[in-house]
Amino acid sequence: MAAPATAVARAAELRATIEEHNHRYHVLDAPSVPDAEYDRLVRELEAIEAEHPDLVTPESPTQRVGARPDSGFATVRHALPMLSLANAFEDPDAGDDDRARYREVADFVRRIEEALDLRDPAFSVEPKLDGLAISLRYEDGRFVQGATRGDGETGEDVTANLRTIRALPLKLRGSDWPRVLEVRGEVYMPKAAFEAWNAAALAAGERLMANPRNGAAGSLRQIDPAVTARRPLAFFAYSVGLVERGELPDTHSATLARLRDWGFPVSAETDVARGFDGLVAYFRRIGSRRDALPFDIDGVVYKLDRFDQQRVMGFVSRAPRWAIAHKFPALEESTTVLDIEVQIGRTGAVTPVARLAPVQVAGVTVTNATLHNEDQIARLDVRVGDSVVVRRAGDVIPEVVRVVVERRPPHAVPWRMPGQCPVCGAQLQREEGQAAWRCTGGLSCAAQRKEAIRHFASRRAMDIEGLGERFIEALTDFGFVETIADLYRLTLDDFLAMKRRAEEREGVVPETVKQGKIATRWAENLLEAIDRSRRTTLARFLFALGIPQVGETTAKTLAHWIGRLEYVRRMPAAVLRALPDIGAEVAESIAAFFAQPGNQSVVQGLLDAGVAPADEHPPAPELRDRLDLGTLLSQLPVDKLGGKSAQRLAQSYGTLEALLQAGPTGWTGAGLSAQGAANLEQWLADPLQRQSLLQADVSMRELLDAAPAQAERGAAPLHGQTWVLTGTLASMGRDEAKAKLEALGAKVSGSVSKKTHALVAGESAGSKLDDARKHGVQVLDEAALLALLQSHGG
DNA sequence: GCACCTCGAGTTCC
């Protein structure tokens, strides 16, 4: 049966595309699409050719592996061809069943079990390095020739360059080696070396390497071996080709051990696994350590361990039936930018987001990726319609890595930040020296209102369970809620009405009686959750208000030092500035928030609605050590009135009244320079400024008067220590562990530095472990943490 | 004035 025209056309198209990628990858060392996409194209072509064998031509890319070597190096014929392995990928649509998810691996094992008539055969298993495959020829124990893999039959003679790799033995150890030995392995660039290289190249303004594999390939193809010698290349051996006048062991794993004896580096991750379950267990084990390995891998390789069994299985075309490469889900994929939209955050910050054609990356479907800010878009030059490479690396959040410029549609235009907020229409502006654009709409912008409510209800703030994004959207859109204070006025009927309208809008069918009961129950729960939130802590309440620059930590600082909302909301910036970690900027932001009439009425509305931060306590006694008239004076924007002279003035007069009474002549007598006295007098001449100083003084004294004379609590066991948490703990959540450590007096911060007292590392801890090692910080595991908490009665 | 620490804010998917 002749192939249909569509198949003919598609096959031709695929061949052209694959050849182009081959050329870019193998000859130019400059791939333009991720490997996963290349693999997919080849598989599609293979599928078409399998269905329509008449379409197979000798020139088809499926009929050879790799590309013809470029000029510059002599061609070498491998004594035994270098194999290519069949690839097994995960089926992302399969359920939890391993045999369905790794169907190709299961089939591979089953074929072997059937052909050999045995169960759970032994496999030699190893990580699949993402480097450059090479073949090394040793005669009488000496390295005589090395070649790239090329198309598997012939490669390029890169002997001189390979000699520069220190991991590669030029002379074999021991004496029991065959007269002629071909060793196969992978040249690669360790991740750390790659990063160091690029950091240096960046500093020197030289060209960067795209990734470690490209770095290795480019380095090996240098005409001048002296250049290669400077590149940080390494090598692992993984199999043997031709052997003349010598014996090898009976198994692959024993052969690897022999290679090690002869002086070849062999990956420490190699192992022996039995049957399908053993293979999958190994796959998972290596996968979980993927980021921690010092080299890039793109999967693992399974080889039937016994050579006699390998011989029974034989080959299909050029791929062995006794080995398979099990690939990890791709970390990089390419897709199309459908649109670039902007999102408005709680603070009005404008974040551009790329809407993407859905694509599978590392096991999940990605449809959005942040583009951070205007500068980032300009750097990448992302345009609507572009093909982009999306990555989901060690972290979870997808990012756009680069644009595939060759595929840019002809009329794509550079992206431009809109002038107005897409939600409220207010002007967008970018402040001097800031990366972010902001919507100037404030709380008249629906997006900012919604985000403010979402933040207020969030777990770390007021913790109103059940008040998710969808309902906040509906509550604000239908006018049930304008500000966070309105939440506490909502009734059962409001919730039911809101739900009905939301369902109407979404086109959901009218509710049955039974659904009505469920809805009532839902509304009751929500009402109860809102009611519960009335009793909260001052720190949570302050955090929930969403004061710019005030996050969880600063809210805790305010709550701890000042103690009562009444004081916090009335305290001028000059006083707030006396608190640790609160500087001019943050202090102004807090004072400005509470001075703004709209915010005042919201806060008052919350209090009137019965919201009561519960654990109010007097201001911290230590305030007396950091806050006095001197510190207040030293913050005045008056020239020649510094910290020292401010202290002298304060000491001479004791009170602000006395100081004001004395006037400039008295001040000079108290140690202020004539110029300073004149400046101060001039500043005080403005009645508004004079008034604000008097008010600040009153507030400060009120605060100090309320503070107990001395600390009443004993020293906490971990007082003054900074702890850091990383990884996942089995027995408790991170928040819980943080709270328990804080209860013992420790400060829990997010990053490791030399000031850190200890790092608690849970499962799959990441880069913070390295930081701890670098700074010589002690590392505790979960058991040690539990023991510590126990010993302090936690 | 600079280097180093922290904190705040924003982000994706299930």
Place this chain on the structure above:
DNA sequence: CTCGAGGTGC
């Protein structure tokens, strides 16, 4: 988790 920027100590 990362980036940007505020706070602090040298």
